[in-house]
Amino acid sequence: MTATTTPARADRPTPASVRPRGGASKTKTGRRRSWMPFWLLLPSAVILIPLFGYPLYQLGLLSFLKFGQPQASAGEVAEFVGFDNYSTLLGDDQFWDVLFQTVVFAAACVVATLAVGAALAVLLTRIGKWPRLLLLFAALGAWAAPAMTGSTVWMFLFDTNLGLVNEVLGMQGHNWFYDKWSAFALVGVVVVWHSFPFVMISLYAGIESIPVSVLEAARLDGASTWTVFRHVMLPMLRPILTIVVIQSIIWDFKVFTQIYVMTGGGGIAGQNLVLNVYAYQKAFASSDYSLGAAIGVLMTLILLAVTIFYIRALRRSGEEL
Amino acid sequence: MKIRSLAAVAVAGIALAACAPGTASKTKSADDQTGTLKVWLYDEANRAPKEKVVNAAVADFKAAHPKVNVEVGYIPTDAGPRAEKMKGAFNDPNSAPDVVEFGNTDLFGYVQAGGLADISGDLATWSEAGDLPKDLKDTTLVDGKTYGLPWWLGLRSLYYRTDVFTELGLKAPTSYAELVEAAKKVRQAKPDMLGIAVGGKYTFGGLPFLWANGGEIATQQGGKYAAAIDSPQSQAGVKAYTDLFAKDICPPQQCADLTGGKTVEAFAAGTAGMAILPNSSRSAVEAGTAKGKYAVVPLPGTAPGSIAPAFSGGNDLGVMKSSQHRSLAVDFMKILGGKKYQLQMFDAMGNLPTLASARGDVVAKDPWLKPFIDTLNAGTKFVPKDAAWAKIDSQSVVPTMFQKVITGKSDVSGATGEAKTVIDNAFAGK
Structure with a gap:
């Protein structure tokens, strides 16, 4: 269950492993189907399938049972209830509210993360050595800060009565978490702050690895800066962008720590719940492990659907991944 | 090749299907007379005075049971972290304590989770049991069985x-x-x-x-x-x-x-x-x-x-169902929950004693308590x-x-x- 309910940062590829693929590196292997690729995949499959498949299987199984605290520790037999947990969930207005605000919140965070990350990546290519190092270190600092620590520090800054921000703005007594969207905006800022460095560094590495000769050739042919960006750089960056976008969607959709810490588990009257926190509240606070598992399964399906849709859309536009 | 990999998948599938979601293994409670007795108490805002009283109780207990170690742990009082800690103890009896302090409203959930031992018999033979008011005893009953010893009151x-x-x-x-x-x-x-x-x-x-x-x-x-x-x-x-x-x-x-x-x-x-x-x-x-x-x-x-x-808030002491030192746990609970240490806990923390005679003593001694006693006498309410x-x-x-x-x-x-x-x-x- 932990595989889907905690936002794992470790599963992000390091920028070094993400390189734009040059057109020339592809070799033709002919039409004969070879088993070789499958043999090569075997070692990682042996590790990944038990590691991800088994928890997913348990999650799925749990979601079809009635499994609460009495079943977990008092030895009561878990009863198979079919799709009961799912129908409870889908019939609950709160679930749809939470789903809606999760989608809006995640979408806003993805767009903002990409915009900030991309803008700073371009900035990195344009500035001198020292400012670049400074920016890189600052970004790495934000990236390295544990979500828990980062959230707590930001929360202190925006504290109602003692926060530095209210002090500076002369707004003591203003509660940033009182209004639903103000609270979401603030948490969103922290989410972006935590995740833009990944985007920035990946894209920076991508931009840097575009051969200068290609850009020069384009300029010699009279291409404007915009044309160079749109028709030369963007296509070459697309594989990186794809990964960065998918990662951001998955990560922001599954955001947990920042919401849980900053809004005290879901905000005033639960107004800032997102799916992952909602699942936690159901599974662990209310001990309704099976209902929490059902939310986890739905989240997995939604993310798979979004990712598949996105990859298909890319393929249709003629870009091979 | 294809057949072989299909077979592998099938075998893996069968192996997976055999495992149902994790249910706590049912360790039988035992009654060892030696070893380590684990106690979990609430980590109050000012722990030092509480710890002092508890350590004195531990010393008393050890005088009677020299071969037993007592390990006191302090758990968070906030509802969320506390519940997680207790659920962890229920789900994994091996790391569970023997004696626990818990909020009197938590009792019913803990009993349903199979976490607490029925101590009706143990309290029936306790010399100080008669000093416990009936309405307080009632807050520890589930289906006529007692699962907790009311330790102190908070009004x-x-x-x-x-x-x-x-x-x-x-x-x-x-x-x-x-x-x-x-x-x-x-x-x-x-x-x-x-x-x-x-x-x-x-x-x-x-x-x-x-x-x-x-x-x-x-x-x-x-x-x-x-x-x-x-x-x-x-x-x-x-x-x-x-x-x-x-x-x-x-x-x-x-x-x-x-x-x-x-x-x-x-x-x-x-x-x-x-x-x-x-x-x-x-x-x-x-x-x-x-x-x-x-x-x-x-x-x-x-x-x-x-x-x-x-x-009518307050905390109880109880014995975990999974305890491997059942009678030692009951003994320790009786010492810490008895009049001597209830009075000391009042002096250290301001916790109002549950035993009627102990409460009488502290009320006579400390006029600060009068409004709380007036509130108590005016009638209190409890959660379902x-x-x-x-x-x-x-x-x-x-x-x-x-x-x-x-x-x-x-x-x-x-x-x-x-x-x-x-x-x-x-x-x-x-």
């Missing part, structure tokens, strides 16, 4: 700032109307103070208003509970409490997400004219700037001179004695109801109606 009363009240020519309020009036005057004269510190997440600060208006969370009909939180009386109580979250008393922006603990902090720090705090907050308040500048009266009810029924309360509590049903009204997301009848649905679902096991 909430109204703390107010004597210096501020004197300065403004106010008297301690004796009715809800006077409370509102005094709170407004305090805030008007001192805009950086809350008239009264109340919190949207402070369940047991809000419920007395509900009870004072004749409301109930739920009523028992034929052994089954049904939510009564939307009755006209309950609605009047919810309105009375949430009306205190006004710009001229306790602004919603600042008070909507306060917990009970935060109101203690506010009062102790001198930023509130009044607060609804338990006797056990005494040491926290005296450690703050409010020290020496406050007094306590019972929380007034609706009619002048009446007392709002308080929640049902495992569903654990679910209602952990889903924050009551705080959510208060917060919806406070923030204007819902009116009183809407918010209480929603709460009723959730509470009834919890009783129905949904």
Whole structure:
């Protein structure tokens, strides 16, 4: 269950492993189907399938049972209830509210993360050595800060009565978490702050690895800066962008720590719940492990659907991944 | 090749299907007379004095059982982390303690989770059992069996700032109307103070208003509970409490997400004219700037001179079902829960003893307790004695109801109606 309910940062590829693929590196292997690729995949499959498949299987199984605290520790037999947990969930207005605000919140965070990350990546290519190092270190600092620590520090800054921000703005007594969207905006800022460095560094590495000769050739042919960006750089960056976008969607959709810490588990009257926190509240606070598992399964399906849709859309536009 | 990999997948599938979700292995309890006895107690705000008393009790216990080690751990008191810790203990008996301290409202959920041992027989033979009042014993009963030893009581009363009240020519309020009036005057004269510190997440600060208006969370009909939180009386109580979250008393922006603990902090720090705090907050308040500048009266009810029924809070001691040292655990519980250490705990922490004779002693000794005893004698209330309360509590049903009204997301009848649905679902096991 932990595989889907905690936002794992470790599963992000390091920028070094993400390189734009040059057109020339592809070799033709002919039409004969070879088993070789499958043999090569075997070692990682042996590790990944038990590691991800088994928890997913348990999650799925749990979601079809009635499994609460009495079943977990008092030895009561878990009863198979079919799709009961799912129908409870889908019939609950709160679930749809939470789903809606999760989608809006995640979408806003993805767009903002990409915009900030991309803008700073371009900035990195344009500035001198020292400012670049400074920016890189600052970004790495934000990236390295544990979500828990980062959230707590930001929360202190925006504290109602003692926060530095209210002090500076002369707004003591203003509660940033009182209004639903103000609270979401603030948490969103922290989410972006935590995740833009990944985007920035990946894209920076991508931009840097575009051969200068290609850009020069384009300029010699009279291409404007915009044309160079749109028709030369963007296509070459697309594989990186794809990964960065998918990662951001998955990560922001599954955001947990920042919401849980900053809004005290879901905000005033639960107004800032997102799916992952909602699942936690159901599974662990209310001990309704099976209902929490059902939310986890739905989240997995939604993310798979979004990712598949996105990859298909890319393929249709003629870009091979 | 294809067949081989298919076979591998099939084998893996069968292996997976064999494992059902993790259920705690049923370790039988045992009665070892040696080894280490593990004890979990609450990590109160001021732990040092508590630890001192507990260590003395441990020394007493060791004198009788020299071959036994006692390991005392202190667990968080906040509802969330505490529940996680206890669930961990239920799900993994190997790392569970033998003796635990727990809030008296947690008992029903813990019993349903199969966590606590039935100690009816052990208490029946306890020399001090006769000193326990029946109404307190009743709070530890599930289906006629006893699962806890009431250790101390926490009753909430109204703390107010004597210096501020004197300065403004106010008297301690004796009715809800006077409370509102005094709170407004305090805030008007001192805009950086809350008239009264109340919190949207402070369940047991809000419920007395509900009870004072004749409301109930739920009523028992034929052994089954049904939510009564939307009755006209309950609605009047919810309105009375949430009306205190006004710009001229306790602004919603600042008070909507306060917990009970935060109101203690506010009062102790001198930023509130009044607060609804338990006797056990005494040491926290005296450690703050409010020290020496406050007094306590019972929380007034609706009619002048009446007392709002308080929640009869407090903590119990219990023995875990999975304990491998059952009789040692019972022995330790009896020592720590006995009169000698109840009196010491009062001196150290201000925890009101549960044993009638011990309570008589401390009340005679300490006039500070009078308002709490008056509140106790005026009649107290309790949460529904049902495992569903654990679910209602952990889903924050009551705080959510208060917060919806406070923030204007819902009116009183809407918010209480929603709460009723959730509470009834919890009783129905949904």
